[in-house]
Amino acid sequence: MTVLLDPPAWPAHQRLWSHLVSDTSLHELRVFARAAGIPDRGFDLDHYDVPAERYDDLVAAGAVPVDGRTLARRLATSGLRVPGHERRRAARAVLLDRWATLWGDVEGAAEVGADLVDRWREPHRVYHSRLHLADVLDRLDDLVADGAPGSRWHAAVALWFHDAVHDGATPADEEASATLVEVLLTPLLAVAPGGAPTSEDVAGAARLVRLTAGHDPAPDDTTGALVSDADLAVLGSAPDRYRRYVAQVRAEYGHVPDDAFRAGRAAVVDHLLALADGPGLYRTAAGRRRWAEAARANLRAEAAALTEERP
Template sequence: MSTPESRHPAHEDLRERWTRTLLAVRRPDVSPGDVPSPYAYADDLLARWAEPHRRYHTTDHLVAVLDRVGLLSAHCTGPDAVAAATLAAWFHDAVYLPERSTNEERSARLAERALPEAGVPAALAAEVARLVRLTATHDPAPGDTAGEVLCDADLAVLAGTPQEYAAYAAAVREEYAFVPDDAFRAGRADVLRRLLDLPALFRTPYGRDHWEHRARRNLAAELELPAS
């Protein structure tokens, strides 16, 4: 559990952002005494994002994805889709162990347990879990506007400046420090090629216009790096 001294600078702001989002979608039949405080859920999620083994999938990543969901929210078909994408951003890497391949599934199950308990309608909780599972492939179906927004927000890191992209790639390598260099390079190359093989990395108009070219350039450049 993080201490006040170790908390992210945005910790209190994030608690308030979570609470506003949760209260806006809570079932009308739920009264405050019926469910735990929204802050209890915020603190649990923020403790997860601040786990010491994380290097890229950190609170900074959570903030970035939440901010990009906000940036792209006009693409969503209505407020329910915005709420689903926002809640999915909170949960999409809430469970993260680099040595596991089930992080998206376990994060989705966490959402399925926590959100109904917090008073969120069952249909919205199921939609959030679906979106979290979608981040395993980043390949939303056409017209899945909430999925397109969430996936674009998650992948936007690929479109940073060369320096920002290098810092991102280095942080990912740190998370997988237990993997030998040869095995990591092979696995990483598979991930990069899978992304480059997608017809489009970004599905929202903003993502296509602002991020697609730079992201493909960064991915291709990383693939061409010589083995060190």
């Protein structure tokens, strides 16, 4: 493991800050940070922001001091860096604007959106973060632009909620997220009677959230297919983006020992490969065209790597 630390030269909140990164493993970075007493809230997608007074302590703990240019270069070449364009589309204000387009002037909707964005920004998240939310919404737009059938509005609302509760337990997280749909959207029924949402909308969104526990919509469930495909689109990413996704997942489950994580992750990959070789990982024609071939290659490569890592 190599953990790098640049000089405290970045001003914010009336202090100077350093960046703490790894050029090999987000998981090992999180383990190092937690052992050093750096709180999870200091993590910013691909690095930790740490105050100047911790610089000497972190070097003593094993962080390698480097200049800012070297740190940026090493992070970029590691494949773990989150580029600026991804950060911008996942910014709080941008996400809130996207939520607002679904609701118009429905009273109380803005407060629900703010609650959801704050949930997606919780500090323990690494993969299931605001980046994932922005990504699935973008992939939904891709599917709709390609002519995939189904209700974009209902799919978008479900995607906003689908990992709003995330403690790392399936299907408990999906069930809790579906319950959150009912908790947060039901009050809007009273202020927009006859408008959006209806009671059917709320129940439908909760159903779609539950569907993401297994990603197995019925053949005639076109909106469920939109939700499932958008959520799984990352599997069909370019190989470097897929490797970053795998690294983010491992870091998010950093509390799980290596052997247990490998076993659990192998079960997930086997399930996804079974979908790919059976009814299909992607249930829309657009999703299959866009991501199916790359997803099979990525999953098979990961399955092989997990086998090699087993003792």
